[in-house]
Amino acid sequence: MTSSSQLLIPLHVRYIQSLGENKDDLTYHLTAHLRMNAVYWGLTALCIMDHKDALSKDETIEYVMSCWVDEAGAFGPHPDHDPHLLPTLSAIQILVIHDALDRIDVPRVTKFILSLQQPSGVFAGDQFGEIDTRFLYSAVNALSLLDQLHQLDVEKTVSYIKQCKNFDGGFGAVIGAESHAAQVWVCTAALAILDRLDVIDQDTLAWWLAERQLPNGGLNGRPQKLEDVCYSFWVLSSLSVLRKVSWIDADKLTSFILSAQDTENGGIADRPGDLPDVFHTIFGVAGLSLLGYPGLVDIDPVYCMPANLIESKGLRKGWEALPRKAS
């Protein structure tokens, strides 16, 4: 009834196109603080489904530029919203995908990003000081895309990640925090970009990641928690960087992701029967791409962007996903 054994690409493309048309929906407005991320999620999902042109390039770039906050030298998530590292990374990723980085003032954005590094090595999200390894990853990813990594104090940055490492091999949001698959991904991907995978206890971490798979095929983010489609990407991308995707059951995970599709209106939800959103749609599609699902475009698990684009910029790291299936 609500599940399918196939990825419903045309339906998901229409779903993503329709997201900007929901302006009489309260949820659309309540999530304005995530709009820039949502545009990046939607665009990347379209790229992976090989429908990059389904959203207008010019309109997308104009939206991104309308969120530029000149006093800060950074992007907000929506016009009139404050600048923050998360929408700034999404804006850069969108502009890279559309080959429009020339629209931004690279030295100023670089300065904004570097100004958020704390003495401990972690990054704050904005001037109000919330810290998180997510922000550290955002900074490293953005600086790398802008070709400004040489300005980063790598030793200080890596030292913070090292202190977040737990006995289970995983990483948390801050020093002392419990391991969580999303934080594992940001730390693993940041270390991959910085060529410092030696920090990771690879056998222990890959073991912990493999144990995220539940009997129904879905992945959870921590021991004894429920499965959720978004962990398909966070666990799989980390396993790809460690070259251990084969340590989980790809077929069962593929079926689980497909079963969370909304077969009427498109989009993918956290789990079967729930309301879809663009966040779970990109991470479901990206997970399927890493699993070698036929017909999809390769995603780079380190940058969460189209792999050929990252490769063309000379940024590809030594990750390994499953080979693309013919059908």
Added chain:
Amino acid sequence: MHGVKRVQYSQAALEAKKQRDHDKLKAYLALSDDVIARKKSHDMSNEAFELTTRLLRMNPEFYTVWNYRRDMFIESLFPQRSPSEVNELLSDDLSLTFELLKQHPKVYGIWNHRRWCLEHIPDGPSPDDVNGYRNSTWNKELFVVEKMLDADARNFHAWNYRRYILATMPFPPPPKSELAYTTRKIEANFSNFSAWHQRSKVLTTLWETGELDRVKSIEEEFELVRNAMYTDPDDQSVWIYHAWLIGNGNYAARLQFEITSIQELLDEQPDSKWCMESLVRYKRLLIEKHAENLGDKKALVDSCLELLAKLRDIDPPRRRRYDEIAEGIRSGNEMQ
């Protein structure tokens, strides 16, 4: 969006819902436009402050509005007030955020604002008691975070906040009381990996400061874990913690003892994946680290390979991992 069910509405229900949403939407947009316009014109009035309260109740994720509120505190509200009044003002925001957290326990912006408030609690009430305000606030925070963890014992926001509170308290409770807290949480539910994690952090500190004797304390931990293992041998939290304990007390006699004890459990529960996984792990440790004390190494190797073959059968999703470990054991054995 997490855990929101897809619902099929009837036509009439759909219309009614649309109307309700429409009214809410209109009110939300009007308020949001008003607040943003005031922010742009740098309005620092009490009226503007009250409007941010109303808007944040409707949408606590609107971080730009929390920022605006903080700007108002710093630029306008604090400078006009005595320390005692500032303390009261911040205490009102702590009440507001507690109320919001009860409805939205996982919204980063609310936790973040709470922390910001704490960082701005003034010195006082008097020069002789500069930590008075902070002390009473922090004590309340410990109470609040316990309430949050009673509601959801795995909420990582709450655990992170708890660690932050304990680390910054003017007069922190003795670290052993945090150990007792994790014992209570674990005894309430052995599957609470967040509590096991916290326990590992607290114990590490207690060992480093010498407040607990490491060797004796590890012995006691093994006892606690053994109870949990027998209660639910399928619970991975306990086994992951057990592996950590072994890593801290990795000597041959302990490994032998644990191997015997897990083997007994496996005899009772012949299909227990975690018993087998752990036996392989610890037998490999014996082979790798204590080869000189081993009587019959071949027997250990054979037993690992046999367990791995069985794991492959009972846990097929992870069979490649078991195969790779078996290959590693075989090639390591051939080399010697």
